[in-house]
Amino acid sequence: xxxxxxxxxxxxxxxxxxxxxxxxxxxxxxxxxxxxxxxxxxxxxxxxxxxxxxxxxxxxxxxxxxxxxxxxxxxxxxxxxxxxxxxxxxxxxxxxxxxxxxxxxxxxxxxx
Amino acid sequence: xxxxxxxxxxxxxxxxxxxxxxxxxxxxxxxxxxxxxxxxxxxxxxxxxxxxxxxxxxxxxxxxxxxxxxxxxxxxxxxxxxxxxxxxxxxxxxxxxxxxxxxxxxxxxxx
Numbered sequence: 001x002x003x004x005x006x007x008x009x010x011x012x013x014x015x016x017x018x019x020x021x022x023x024x025x026x027x028x029x030x031x032x033x034x035x036x037x038x039x040x041x042x043x044x045x046x047x048x049x050x051x052x053x054x055x056x057x058x059x060x061x062x063x064x065x066x067x068x069x070x071x072x073x074x075x076x077x078x079x080x081x082x083x084x085x086x087x088x089x090x091x092x093x094x095x096x097x098x099x100x101x102x103x104x105x106x107x108x109x110x111x112x
Numbered sequence: 113x114x115x116x117x118x119x120x121x122x123x124x125x126x127x128x129x130x131x132x133x134x135x136x137x138x139x140x141x142x143x144x145x146x147x148x149x150x151x152x153x154x155x156x157x158x159x160x161x162x163x164x165x166x167x168x169x170x171x172x173x174x175x176x177x178x179x180x181x182x183x184x185x186x187x188x189x190x191x192x193x194x195x196x197x198x199x200x201x202x203x204x205x206x207x208x209x210x211x212x213x214x215x216x217x218x219x220x221x222x223x
Binding site: 004035040041042043044088090092100101102103104105106 | 146148153154155156157158161199213214215216
């Protein structure tokens, strides 16, 4: 049972490039989330999807877009990467809003 | 979402109980208290959650005060592998949903 799988694990982008971070879960969870974590800080919510077909902004949505492709997959897109988006990105999923969330292993993104 | 306050760091001797406090004085009646931990730079790992009753599972115990304004996570016999950052969060759902992580407590378990 893979749980939450994120790809890629590492990525280096040049300023202005675009890319999509992929996330898939195999636990039949309804809700999925994207967080970013900067050095020495806690996680900050970028976007979330409470259920298939819905997405909403979190604390720090600027510069990002998301797609809930189906129940399993929730992708995060950077249209024009900036150095300020250098961070570790975590995807998570939960069955519902008041159940525990399971996290992926993270994508380490560097924008130069 | 209610904000939480945790000490930035704590030490604990291996084999002893680790008691990690969390203040959430603005918590409302329908907000749950959750605890997660993050080892090195791995993804956060769920530990336990509760609403108003004390909870226990195979990893830890959660003690919530009667007024629900604070809670304590207890690791009964800390091991070196329990060295991690521990996050206390509160969350609820009313059509808009957010989970707010603070800076957490860095627990050092020493031999």
